[in-house]
Amino acid sequence: MRRPIGLTMGDPAGIGPEIIRQALARREVRARGPFVLFGEARLFPRLPRGVEFRPAGEAPGRARWTAGRMAAAAGRAAHGAVVAAVEAALRRELAAVVTAPISKEAWARAGLPYPGQTELLEELCRRRSGARCRAVMLMVGGGLRVGLATIHVALRDVPRLLSAARIVAVGRVMDAALRADFGLRKPRLAVLALNPHASDGGRFGDEEERIVRPAVARLRAAGVVAAGPLPADVAFHRARAGEFDGVLALYHDQGCIPVKTLAFASGVNCTIGLPIVRTSPDHGTAFELAGRGVADDGSLVAAIRLAAEIAARRGLRQA
Numbered sequence: 221m222r223r224p225i226g227l228t229m230g231d232p233a234g235i236g237p238e239i240i241r242q243a244l245a246r247r248e249v250r251a252r253g254p255f256v257l258f259g260e261a262r263l264f265p266r267l268p269r270g271v272e273f274r275p276a277g278e279a280p281g282r283a284r285w286t287a288g289r290m291a292a293a294a295g296r297a298a299h300g301a302v303v304a305a306v307e308a309a310l311r312r313e314l315a316a317v318v319t320a321p322i323s324k325e326a327w328a329r330a331g332l333p334y335p336g337q338t339e340l341l342e343e344l345c346r347r348r349s350g351a352r353c354r355a356v357m358l359m360v361g362g363g364l365r366v367g368l369a370t371i372h373v374a375l376r377d378v379p380r381l382l383s384a385a386r387i388v389a390v391g392r393v394m395d396a397a398l399r400a401d402f403g404l405r406k407p408r409l410a411v412l413a414l415n416p417h418a419s420d421g422g423r424f425g426d427e428e429e430r431i432v433r434p435a436v437a438r439l440r441a442a443g444v445v446a447a448g449p450l451p452a453d454v455a456f457h458r459a460r461a462g463e464f465d466g467v468l469a470l471y472h473d474q475g476c477i478p479v480k481t482l483a484f485a486s487g488v489n490c491t492i493g494l495p496i497v498r499t500s501p502d503h504g505t506a507f508e509l510a511g512r513g514v515a516d517d518g519s520l521v522a523a524i525r526l527a528a529e530i531a532a533r534r535g536l537r538q539a
């Protein structure tokens with residue numbers, strides 16, 4: 221039997237449980253099974269064949285949350301499901317983990333100190349496998365693969381957090397993942413500039429000369445095919461036209477806006493650089509839609525498809 225793909229329910233008050241139910245009702249998705257679903261049993265009263273349920277993150281007694289409303293109890297439950305799934309993946313019981321969206325605010329209210337699931341995954345992988353892994357968020361969609369050098373931080377903190385070492389580390393993770401996980405033989409990376417027009421020769425900003433250019437030189441010296449610093453407003457067009465296989469963006473919105481604009485209903489957030497395969501839809505909990513049966517499962521379906529493909533390429537399961 222094929223090694224299963226793990227699914228986590230996400231924030232139980234958000235759209236996670238309903239898009240999982242929708243996705244599992246699709247023949248295309250069930251063909252990628254078997255699955256192990258981690259979450260609260262009462263949210264999944266009926267499951268199709270090929271889906272094993274594992275209770276995780278169950279709130280003790282009566283749950284103190286309602287669909288559509290952010291709550292600490294729901295955040296804690298979502299967290300429990302992610303931890304259980306990642307641990308099963310690290311034990312090689314799962315070929316991949318696909319996580320439904322969580323609420324970062326609910327996690328904060330529950331006292332969970334992670335800005336997002338990516339950061340939690342990195343910590344769990346470091347702690348349990350002892351591996352020195354660096355989780356990089358890769359947005360896939362609209363013909364683009366975009367890696368982020370910084371993720372959930374204030375924009376004013378980005379220049380201080382950027383360093384040549386950080387860009388080199390992210391570039392190397394992207395290069396390795398584009399080869400191993402996406403099957404590209406010699407991936408070409410575009411490394412973006414921070415300032416408009418890559419600072420126009422230092423007229424507004426110096427991060428390009430100080431940080432990005434040395435990083436690109438070091439990547440090239442390490443055998444990575446990299447170009448940059450490239451003005452960000454043009455680089456995505458060039459990547460889509462086929463000039464680059466991956467774009468290394470320096471901050472969250474620089475990288476996420478192009479992908480979400482082009483592929484909101486089918487974009488996937490893929491965590492690369494970890495010993496486990498993890499993908500997730502590119503949207504949030506959408507509390508305003510939860511429980512109304514109107515949420516779109518397109519991005520989750522795409523995330524399951526990509527997880528299955530990467531797991532097969534890594535030899536973790538049969539295609």
Ligand SMILES: [Zn+2]
Nearest residue numbers: 371372472476
């Ligand atoms: Zn985000």
